[in-house]
Amino acid sequence: MYNFDVERPASVADAAAAMGREDAQALGGGQTLIPTLKQRLASPSVLVSLGGIAEMKGVCMTDDGRLAIGGATTHATVTTKAAGHYPGLAALASHIGDPAVRNRGTIGGSLANNDPSACYPAAALGSGATIITNSREIAADDYFQGMFTTALDEGEIITEVRFPIPSASNYQKFVQPASRFALVGVFVAKFADGVRVAVTGASNDGVFRWSEAEAALSADFSAGAIDGLSLSGGDMISDLHGTGDYRAHLVGVMTKRAVSAAS
Structure with missing residues (x-):
């Protein structure tokens, strides 16, 4: 590892401001980023931890019948809280990695990283989900743009994902x-x-x-x-x-x- 600063914002607004620092990198659950740092494949000078932002956590139904999941919500929480609303999605989350990964990794982190073998991108694209950031809404069909590539702009943060619920x-x-x-x-x-x-x-x-x-x-x-x-x-x-x-x-x-x- 190497020396870097860690910012721990308590709100989305604070996180967006912190991401404005030079060479800043968002940190969700860290299941991909931390190993990447250890291998010196990335070297940001500032990590902006999103784990303490309460408004980015949780699972609920919206007024228009979609399932809303905060970007900082862990896979384990999706497994339990989404089961009654969207069992197909909850089952997917229950088989991501192992218990350690499911209790640390987040849906926002997975979608932002867009690993070509990750599970959540299939759920988002297959559901026709909407990825909501701190500045806009992006349809899943427009969001995924290739291996490890998304429509996110520099410093943009996934705050929520909304899933239409299929039959x-x-x-x-x-x-x-x-x-x-x-x-x-x-x-x-x-x-x-x-x-x-x-x-x-x-x-x-x-x-x-x-x-x-x-x-x-x-x-x-x-x-x-x-x-x-x-x-x-x-x-x-x-x-x-x-x-x-x-x-x-x-x-x-x-x-x-x-x-x-x-x-």
């Missing part, structure tokens, strides 16, 4: 055993106006929607509806854990499992 949903993850990240993860959500299918862990471009599967499942919400559909392995991550073709195959398998479980 049926499920997330299926083929786990990489060592990291507990998704080798491939698929989130399926059925709404009155159609089905959304979001895939994480597979693509070189990060989380994405599988539009062909969405069209097929919107017409017939059954696992058999996607028989014959496939994705190109050339667009997929290929590493020591699996080839691009293997990941492309897993997308279909996980999608079928998610649809069957949701049904």
Whole structure:
């Protein structure tokens, strides 16, 4: 490690002001950032801890029927507090990492980092969620812009995420055993106006929607509806854990499992 300052703001306004300092970096649960600092892959001079901001924590229903989750809310809290409103999302949160990660990691931190194998990006994109920051609202379809890349501006903070609640949903993850990240993860959500299918862990471009599967499942919400559909392995991550073709195959398998479980 190396020397750096730590700011502990008590409000979003204070956090935004602290993020205005030169070379400042927001700190959520620290499950990605702290290991990154230890490996000297990042070296911010100021860490702005968001863990003490009460207005960024909690789970509640909005007046328009969406589930609102504060950006500093831990995975463990989502697991318990969202279960009665959005069971598919709560189940996803319950299988992120291990108990230590779930009790420290936050939904805002996960979405801000946008790891290509993280689970929450699939939930947000698959749900058509809205990412709310200290300055604006961003639709999930516009938010994710590639591997580790988002629409966030410099110093912008995720304060809340709002999820429309589908009539049926499920997330299926083929786990990489060592990291507990998704080798491939698929989130399926059925709404009155159609089905959304979001895939994480597979693509070189990060989380994405599988539009062909969405069209097929919107017409017939059954696992058999996607028989014959496939994705190109050339667009997929290929590493020591699996080839691009293997990941492309897993997308279909996980999608079928998610649809069957949701049904």
